[in-house]
Amino acid sequence: MKAKMGVSALILLFVAGLWLVAAPFAVGYQPRGAEYVDATVNDLWLGGGIAALSFVTLVIYAADALRDLARRGKHADV
Amino acid sequence: MIRTFVGAVAATLAMLAGLWLMIAPFALGTQPEDADWTNATQSEFFSGLAVAVVGLAGAIAFALSIYEELVTRGLVVPKQRAAEPEPEPEPVPAAAPQASSADLAGLLAPLVEALREDLNTARHSGEHRQNGKAPLVGVEETR
Numbered sequence: 001m002k003a004k005m006g007v008s009a010l011i012l013l014f015v016a017g018l019w020l021v022a023a024p025f026a027v028g029y030q031p032r033g034a035e036y037v038d039a040t041v042n043d044l045w046l047g048g049g050i051a052a053l054s055f056v057t058l059v060i061y062a063a064d065a066l067r068d069l070a071r072r073g074k075h076a077d078v
Numbered sequence: 079m080i081r082t083f084v085g086a087v088a089a090t091l092a093m094l095a096g097l098w099l100m101i102a103p104f105a106l107g108t109q110p111e112d113a114d115w116t117n118a119t120q121s122e123f124f125s126g127l128a129v130a131v132v133g134l135a136g137a138i139a140f141a142l143s144i145y146e147e148l149v150t151r152g153l154v155v156p157k158q159r160a161a162e163p164e165p166e167p168e169p170v171p172a173a174a175p176q177a178s179s180a181d182l183a184g185l186l187a188p189l190v191e192a193l194r195e196d197l198n199t200a201r202h203s204g205e206h207r208q209n210g211k212a213p214l215v216g217v218e219e220t221r
Contacts, residue, residue: 003143006085009136013092016129020099023125029118039108039118046095050129057088064081
């Protein structure tokens, strides 16, 4: 149950990371066609990092859960 | 087990990133001093706050999950909560100490006095006691 809450938090973090990447353009503090301002660079790096981190973690979590399932399946056969 | 640990680490890192996002506008100088918060500052601050809170919640959830698993495997013994002090039994009223003869005499004094008066009135009025010859007061005083 608690692990499910953690996974939910990871999904939310992934969405938040995507929002951070889009925020400079969605909110409008990055002028179009201009060089990226400091806030944009910061948001892109952090947003991308958070999204990538949470995504990789979710993949690892799912892979480990699948491996666990497969192991139990083997035991069930024997 | 490993997956929950990875999740806890990732959530903690995300929380730190959220904290950085909250202070970034001031640290990087994109927010002018003594001015209203710009759109960029507001966006970064509140996004960072949300990321930090969610990251903290995730880290706590994963940490509790790890703890539960360790307890299930018997690797960690949950701390026994300090036993609550049992409520003190209501003081049972102690059995009344046996009254000493002096106390008894004190208690019976009014009764004796009333009997004496009764006897005196009976004597004066000529009535005789039927039960026993000794005066009641004398019996009481010799006890």
